[in-house]
Amino acid sequence: MLTILFDGIAYGMLLFVLACGLSVTLGLMNFINLAHGAFAMAGGYCSVILVNRMGVPFALGLPIAFLVTALLGGVFERTLYVHVYARSHLDQVLFTIGLVFMSVAGVDYVMGSSQQFVRIPEALQGQFNVFGIGMGKYRLLIIVICGLLTIALQLMLSKTRFGSRLRAAVDDQRVARGLGINVGAVFGITFAFGSGLAGLGGALGAEILGLDPTFPLKYMIYFLIVVTVGGTSSITGPFLASILLGIGDVAGKYYVPKLGAFVIYAIMIVVLILRPQGLFARSAAR
């Protein structure tokens, strides 16, 4: 029971790190980015190449995956995404789905369609037993890393100058621009950072989520659930939503395996009907 809870929290934390970049892009630019999973996949494959083929230590592979994906995200944002912000939602959906298709086929071409695993150091395998609760070491590591990241993100948003600019831009882009905040630059940096986080999540989660070329399509819906259920106006909303989703999914698959992901989709639809703005959205922010 508690093991399920523990696994669920680890899974949820992972989902949060994967999806929080998406929530900011959606909240800030009202931009529907279905290709967010592609960056996560890029991070995953990056760590596979680094750790398995080039023998880079796992602990070093993670930050490199973060940097590479952030760079990738930044380049894509400046060259391609920037043209699509002002377009209709239909255009955005088409554009990002096109990117997903390209990434799926491209990765298939380069890396093959089989599932990949990152070689994890010996020290992180196996599990602890604390008060009869089996805790996987690797999952514990995920919780620690993601927890630290969440706290860091929260501090960054609430304490730093950049964070307050970002919050201002999310709340009211026009006024923020009028006050002299360069919303485009703020957004570019945030996008790159969010992509980097997704890449880090992909690298960390390759073990749990599985990594193959269909990753962006398979997990797209999960990221979107986190964002829509959690709302886009804060960081705590998506965080709680992803923890809930993680626990719900793990428990659902454990207790009613016959229904599988059905439970999650059903919950999402019910939540969206009752609260179209998300479960934790501030009422009528705009």
Next chain:
Amino acid sequence: MTAVAALSEDVSTYLARRARWSPLEIAFWVFAFATIWLFPGKYLILKDTAILALFALSLDLILGFAGILSLGQAAFFGFAGYFTGLAAKYGVINEPVVALVLAGVVAATLGFVTSFLVLRGSDLTRLMVTLGVSLMLGEVANRYSDITGGADGLQGVTIAPILGVFRFDLYGHNGYVYCLIVLFVCFVIARRIVYSPFGLSLRAVKGNSLRASAVGIPVNGRLVAIYTVSAAFAGMAGALLTQTTAFCSLDVFSIDRSADLLLVLIIGGTGYLYGGLIGAVIYRFMQDYISTLTPQYWQFWIGLMLVGIVLVGRERIGGWNEALRAAISRFFARFVSRSATLGAAAPDGG
């Protein structure tokens, strides 16, 4: 009072003028039916095209005319597909036409029930809810594999001859003719809907739903109605696929299917009914061509095309398309008026 009467007179003459079949449209359908004799070796791909066209037509009704962004049309497609397959497998309804109509009704019911989900929220919420519904159905079909056959697909479906006379032959001749006729009938119905006052009110809703409700259009009612009709069409497309292939697999619920459908509509252009049909023809033959070049990676080129279309601008592509249509219909109008000296008013290009 008289002003109102004059206005409704105006509207009905406007609608009647728009609803007139232009020579270009007639030529389109004559050619479509001529393909039965023109390309006898291509029945399979032509049949797929006809089904895809019907499916795209269903999306065009809600996206192009009512402005509902949906990634979940596959839900109705798959639901009706499995319905038809199961009904035929267990010998409940074997006759294809009856099964087709019933599949349409079943899909419409599902559409009606789920339509209340798309009334609320923004584009993203709608996207998620429609996607969620089709994923949910796919998950259900996957889990109850003892009924649906799961990942192996539904096998052992035997479809009776159409109207008890025309058997589905190996070359797909009868299957293609059947699909084409169904497509045509559905198209005529869709055309009637679109050029009715109801269709006009849908356009108003798409343009600005707040103002539409201010002039007295029951926005939600209209959206529910068109969503239901669209679901019926999508369901019929799914039923056609099951009937002509005597097979149904989980693939009918996949998100790729809904995404491809968007691409089809974008290639052809939204909001003038023929977009789906033309887009289906271009898309299907292009896919066939690319997948013979690179069987495994054709998705890449599809994706590249989507990205390209958006970056170039849909309006520009649509504009090119519109200009071409206007030119052709001007040409036809001149041709007709000269040959028949009827002095018919020029059809205003859709």
